[in-house]
Amino acid sequence: MTAPLARVCLVFALVSTLLACASPEKARNYAKEVRKAHAKADHAKTADQRLAAAQQLGVMFDRPPQGPRSTTSALRQDLADRAARLHLDLGEPERALEWVEKGREVDPSPSVLQANLLITEADSLVALGERDRARQALLHAVEINQALLNVELENP
Amino acid sequence: MIDDDVAEPAPTQAERAELDRAASLLASAAQFELSPTALARGRAELDQLLARKQARREERRFRFRILWPLPAALGAALLVGLVVRSKAGPPLPLAPELATAQSHFLTAELTGAPIARKDLDQATRRYRKDLLASLEAPR
Numbered sequence: 001m002t003a004p005l006a007r008v009c010l011v012f013a014l015v016s017t018l019l020a021c022a023s024p025e026k027a028r029n030y031a032k033e034v035r036k037a038h039a040k041a042d043h044a045k046t047a048d049q050r051l052a053a054a055q056q057l058g059v060m061f062d063r064p065p066q067g068p069r070s071t072t073s074a075l076r077q078d079l080a081d082r083a084a085r086l087h088l089d090l091g092e093p094e095r096a097l098e099w100v101e102k103g104r105e106v107d108p109s110p111s112v113l114q115a116n117l118l119i120t121e122a123d124s125l126v127a128l129g130e131r132d133r134a135r136q137a138l139l140h141a142v143e144i145n146q147a148l149l150n151v152e153l154e155n156p
Numbered sequence: 157m158i159d160d161d162v163a164e165p166a167p168t169q170a171e172r173a174e175l176d177r178a179a180s181l182l183a184s185a186a187q188f189e190l191s192p193t194a195l196a197r198g199r200a201e202l203d204q205l206l207a208r209k210q211a212r213r214e215e216r217r218f219r220f221r222i223l224w225p226l227p228a229a230l231g232a233a234l235l236v237g238l239v240v241r242s243k244a245g246p247p248l249p250l251a252p253e254l255a256t257a258q259s260h261f262l263t264a265e266l267t268g269a270p271i272a273r274k275d276l277d278q279a280t281r282r283y284r285k286d287l288l289a290s291l292e293a294p295r
Contacts, residue, residue, distance in 0.1 A: 027291050027292070028291070028292050030291065031288045031291040031292045035288055038284065067291045071290055072291070075284075075287050075288070075291070078283075078284055112251045112254045112255055112258060112283065115255075115258050116254075116258070116276075116280060119261065119265075122265075135266075138262060141262055142262050145255060145262060146259075148251075148255045149255050149256070152250070
């Protein structure tokens with residue numbers, strides 16, 4: 001019974017190793033595409049351009065990430081936050097909140113990008129007239145921020 | 157034709173001694189022969205010993221057949237662990253600048269002071285640049 005299990009483990013290990021070896025070039029291409037999506041958002045002036053930029057950021061968010069998980073998770077949270085910001089600027093706070101939710105689901109652990117998403121959430125809730133919930137989101141962001149600053153102080 | 161009546165010459169002293177020795181060996185031969193019961197017991201013990209040895213060999217084979225996947229699975233698990241670790245990647249670039257900008261922004265937001273949104277955007281942009289650079293750096 002253990003022999004088939006061992007075979008499965010060996011095959012899985014080999015496939016994982018092959019995938020890991022193939023990733024550096026893909027990671028560079030992924031970074032290039034993410035950079036391009038942000039550049040599009042940087043240059044967006046009109047509403048149409050902003051909408052197109054938000055869509056491009058969304059496409060990159062949905063694309064399977066390439067590279068170390070910690071970095072790609074942070075990049076995806078940043079993509080979601082920026083897409084949310086663009087929708088907020090376009091007067092679409094509900095869409096912004098959807099993107100905030102998506103971004104927070106990528107990695108719920110406390111981080112600077114999680115705090116950024118909470119700030120965007122608060123701004124979206126203010127736009128929807130939900131000031132109490134907005135304040136809650138800001139206080140959560142403060143909590144995360146203070147914890148991160150404490151870590152920075154303890155390990156400079 | 158041989159004549160039986162012809163008397164053979166009497167054995168010599170040395171021949172007589174040889175014959176005596178052979179006769180005494182023949183007389184004691186029975187003492188060295190095993191009884192059928194002892195023979196059967198000996199055979200049974202021998203069979204038992206052989207069977208035990210065979211059983212031990214079978215047991216070793218069985219243990220090997222059962223246990224070899226364990227080191228293989230352990231090795232595979234270690235390899236997967238290493239791969240997962242490498243996929244998890246290095247720690248994220250530190251973001252003290254972004255954390256500080258956030259702190260200023262949040263303080264302003266909650267106290268009603270002028271909000272430094274631009275500083276937060278710039279700090280976020282620089283952190284993004286660090287993240288992308290770490291992804292593009294050769295590993």
